Amino acid sequence: MKTVSFSTTLSQQIAKGNPKNRFPSPAKLNLFLYINNKRPDGYHELQTLFQFLDYGDWLTIDVIDTPEIILTPFIPNLAVEDNLIYRAAKLLQQKSGVKKGAKIHLDKILPMGGGIGGGSSNAATTLIALNKLWQTGFSLQALSDLGLQLGADVPIFVHGKAAFAEGVGEKMTDCYPKEKWYIVMKPDVSIATAKIFADPHLPRNTPKRVLSQLLTEKYENDCEKVVLNHYPEVEEILLWLLQYAPTRLTGTGACVFAEFDSESAARTVFQMKPEHFEGFVAKGANISPLHQLLND
Numbered sequence: 001m002k003t004v005s006f007s008t009t010l011s012q013q014i015a016k017g018n019p020k021n022r023f024p025s026p027a028k029l030n031l032f033l034y035i036n037n038k039r040p041d042g043y044h045e046l047q048t049l050f051q052f053l054d055y056g057d058w059l060t061i062d063v064i065d066t067p068e069i070i071l072t073p074f075i076p077n078l079a080v081e082d083n084l085i086y087r088a089a090k091l092l093q094q095k096s097g098v099k100k101g102a103k104i105h106l107d108k109i110l111p112m113g114g115g116i117g118g119g120s121s122n123a124a125t126t127l128i129a130l131n132k133l134w135q136t137g138f139s140l141q142a143l144s145d146l147g148l149q150l151g152a153d154v155p156i157f158v159h160g161k162a163a164f165a166e167g168v169g170e171k172m173t174d175c176y177p178k179e180k181w182y183i184v185m186k187p188d189v190s191i192a193t194a195k196i197f198a199d200p201h202l203p204r205n206t207p208k209r210v211l212s213q214l215l216t217e218k219y220e221n222d223c224e225k226v227v228l229n230h231y232p233e234v235e236e237i238l239l240w241l242l243q244y245a246p247t248r249l250t251g252t253g254a255c256v257f258a259e260f261d262s263e264s265a266a267r268t269v270f271q272m273k274p275e276h277f278e279g280f281v282a283k284g285a286n287i288s289p290l291h292q293l294l295n296d
């Protein structure tokens, strides 16, 4: 992953003037994540607090009169048919019966398999943008239901507001955590969500608590111990950041984030990082930059 300078925050780019066919696709953090149960279908029930970051990818979309979905650039080791952007576009095409297609260009900034939801966010941005450009008229709830077929985290990005999520992530309650500044670091490993959920040592029975209680207790992530046991690269970065600020894993990793009350405090620590640590500084956002853009 490239370390990107702060002029690339989504809101700064939008403020500079944004073409009508260019849509942001922000990252998310799981500010806490608890696993309450394993369902008979193998999925795990969670309680998690999602917040967006003012940082992410961009999708540029041109509608075409033929039904193809043409996606560029090619991402190594990811077949176009498996790309969540392609799958989201095809799903909306199929459910709406629209005869048009699209050329979609992805400017990928977010690391993949990092627990910051890049793929899910790309899928949600595709659904929302094409629903607008194709004039297919689906409600946000209908797009969220479609999104859930693509991945458990797509609905939060369609929803576009920071939220406490339960179930596999589809039951959402709006929430307004402090919009802190974060250092997000991506260890040089990619972690498959399915692998962490399959680990026999994963805690799976954290008692469910009401949101008011969770917000007052120390925020934790039930996946963290298992991830640290498997990936010393994650532990190295987490321990370094913990010297300066509260730091946790997001999602099932591999990214970790440290929280700060100001941009300058975050940047001061970021500047001291060892050369081989990769990451970025970004502000939390309780409204997704995509929704900020579309509602302006």
Ligand SMILES: C[C@@](CO)(OP(=O)(O)O)[C@H](O)COP(=O)(O)OP(=O)(O)OC[C@H]1O[C@@H](n2ccc(N)nc2=O)[C@H](O)[C@@H]1O
Residues within 6 Å of the ligand: 030, 042, 043, 044, 045, 046, 048, 114, 115, 116, 117, 120, 150, 151, 152, 153, 154, 167, 168, 169, 193, 194, 195, 197, 250, 251, 252, 253
């Ligand atoms: C747990 C979270 C928290 O944000 O992790 P991250 O992916 O962000 O790290 C997500 O909800 C993940 O969502 P997503 O990455 O879309 O997962 P999916 O593709 O739906 O699931 C991948 C696999 O992980 C397992 N899985 C996923 C979610 C869940 N609540 N229980 C599970 O057991 C299942 O084996 C599933 O086949």
Ligand SMILES: Nc1ncnc2c1ncn2[C@@H]1O[C@H](COP(=O)(O)OP(=O)(O)O)[C@@H](O)[C@H]1O
Residues within 6 Å of the ligand: 078, 082, 083, 084, 085, 111, 112, 113, 114, 115, 116, 117, 118, 119, 120, 121, 122, 123, 191, 193, 251, 253, 254
């Ligand atoms: N457009 C996309 N961007 C990123 N990953 C994608 C995309 N489409 C499919 N994927 C697949 O989804 C996996 C998870 O991606 P991502 O959402 O970025 O990570 P995470 O779920 O850990 O936050 C990737 O490893 C990749 O195989």
